[in-house]
Amino acid sequence: MTALVETLLPSRLGHGFRWLVGSSWVTNLGDGMLIAAGPLLVASQTRNPILVSASMLALTVPWLLFGLLAGALADRLDRRLVIMTANAVRGVVLAGLCVAIVTDHVDITVVLVAMVAMGTAETFVDATAGTLTPMLVAKEDLGVANARLMAGMITGNQLVGPAVGALLFAAGMAWPFVLTVVCIAAGIALVARIGTPPGAVREQVDTHIRQDIADGVRWLLGNPPVRTLAIIIVVFNVTWAAPWAVLVLWALERVGIGEAGFGLLTTASALGSLLGTFAYGRLERAVPLAVLMRTVLLAEVLFHLAMALTTSPWAAYPLMFFFGAYAFVWGTLSQAVRQRAVPAELQGRVGSVYMICVMGGMLLGSLLGGLIAHGWGVAAPWWFAFVGSGVTLVLVWRSLGLIAHADEQVAVGT
Incomplete structure (x- = not known):
């Protein structure tokens, strides 16, 4: 097992990067489940093509609206705390959606509002997560480090996550969202272990x-x-x-x-x-x-x-x-x-x-x-x-x- 870990995540990348990879992999598994479960939930509430397409835009438009703000905050605040807070918001939104599903109060309006909130929070997560790798890994190892992060994204987002999400949705509409909340909580716990210095990377934040x-x-x-x-x-x-x-x-x-x-x-x-x-x-x-x-x-x-x-x-x-x-x-x-x-x-x-x-x-x-x-x-x-x-x-x-x-x-x- 030690040899496998060393091959996948060489010790020269540091323990902090291993915590970051663990967080990225587990949250990507949750995101992958949402890739399948999200559209299935939308389709269960409406077959209106305009509303269906609106649900997809709800996840991407926040980047165009809040991306620059998210990037600026990543340079002004403690980056670990930004990721943890934004992921916590995602978890709370998903937990609320689970309650709505279980209590049979879900409808397309609730789903769209949840997706906008999720897309906005994820914008702040994504804008900040990429800034941690250069803080943890030497310049010459950034290529390998990013490759390992991408491997988790591919496996979770494209291979394993969607299949698991579809199966769980078939078993019970709320299950993939419940498990995604668990993945997000695990991701927050792992990010908390990263040993970056507290506070902003900038010496002065007075602008x-x-x-x-x-x-x-x-x-x-x-x-x-x-x-x-x-x-x-x-x-x-x-x-x-x-x-x-x-x-x-x-x-x-x-x-x-x-x-x-x-x-x-x-x-x-x-x-x-x-x-x-x-x-x-x-x-x-x-x-x-x-x-x-x-x-x-x-x-x-x-x-x-x-x-x-x-x-x-x-x-x-x-x-x-x-x-x-x-x-x-x-x-x-x-x-x-x-x-x-x-x-x-x-x-x-x-x-x-x-x-x-x-x-x-x-x-x-x-x-x-x-x-x-x-x-x-x-x-x-x-x-x-x-x-x-x-x-x-x-x-x-x-x-x-x-x-x-x-x-x-x-x-x-x-």
């Missing part, structure tokens, strides 16, 4: 919150490698989300994958993601960072082309496995590059700008994907993604050498 937000945005705009990375993230999320918004139609109508087989596409992607995250440490040691960044972005461009041409399920599943593998290498690498470059006292604010880039790109891409598919067919968004990501990669190809070592550029500039 207005608006000034803090402006300072974070100004720092990002004034740092060319990090700014270019943000632009890449926006564009590639637009091009990724466009075909993903109509993936189910593409699978059913063009490729001929049935409803049961459609779920296996996500499974194939998740299995590829596990391969990518656990192979990341070796890849980072063996391949120069700039080469690795260019390779995974080129893989994204070629993936879009292959999906645009594919009409066979036998090709779709391996392609989704391939997508999962390279996409999570990119996610781990880009986050590590950013964390190495951004000063500790700005991690929350700059990280929140990145998350808004992700969410904003996904919303815009989803809208474009629906419009493009409506006008030119379900394969057209893949062609849009291929051209858009390909042109972007050509434009930033040389800049990726600087982005990969953005921390060295910051050091030179200071």
Whole structure:
């Protein structure tokens, strides 16, 4: 057992990081159960497409509304306490929802209010959680550390959690929400064990919150490698989300994958993601960072082309496995590059700008994907993604050498 723990979580990452990983893994299991149980609960209360789509927006729109504020607070307050408090709010909201379900007082209004509250609290959790890793792990180990966090997210959110959540919902509507409350409580207890210094990372917190937000945005705009990375993230999320918004139609109508087989596409992607995250440490040691960044972005461009041409399920599943593998290498690498470059006292604010880039790109891409598919067919968004990501990669190809070592550029500039 000791050898297994050492392989998964090397001791050089520190005991504090192990507590963080434990908290992340257990809360991601709860989140994964909600991925299945949430839509099932909504569908049990209404079949109105507008209300169903509103429930999904309730989880993402809070990032656009409160993301910058959440990032600023992460740099002003004790980060462990922010995570614990926001998770406690999530737990209380879910507990209230459980009571409403058990007492038969649940309806779509109660569900939507609960989802908005959950999405808002989760915004503050997510904006702060990413700032703890650079506080606990040396710069050279940030890639491996983020890979281990992502492995838990993939397993809990995509593989185990949704299946468990669906089974529990079938056994009793309240059960997946009850168990998620337990997971959140365990996550809070584990975060409490992390030995970060109490208080804010900033020596002085005497500025207005608006000034803090402006300072974070100004720092990002004034740092060319990090700014270019943000632009890449926006564009590639637009091009990724466009075909993903109509993936189910593409699978059913063009490729001929049935409803049961459609779920296996996500499974194939998740299995590829596990391969990518656990192979990341070796890849980072063996391949120069700039080469690795260019390779995974080129893989994204070629993936879009292959999906645009594919009409066979036998090709779709391996392609989704391939997508999962390279996409999570990119996610781990880009986050590590950013964390190495951004000063500790700005991690929350700059990280929140990145998350808004992700969410904003996904919303815009989803809208474009629906419009493009409506006008030119379900394969057209893949062609849009291929051209858009390909042109972007050509434009930033040389800049990726600087982005990969953005921390060295910051050091030179200071």
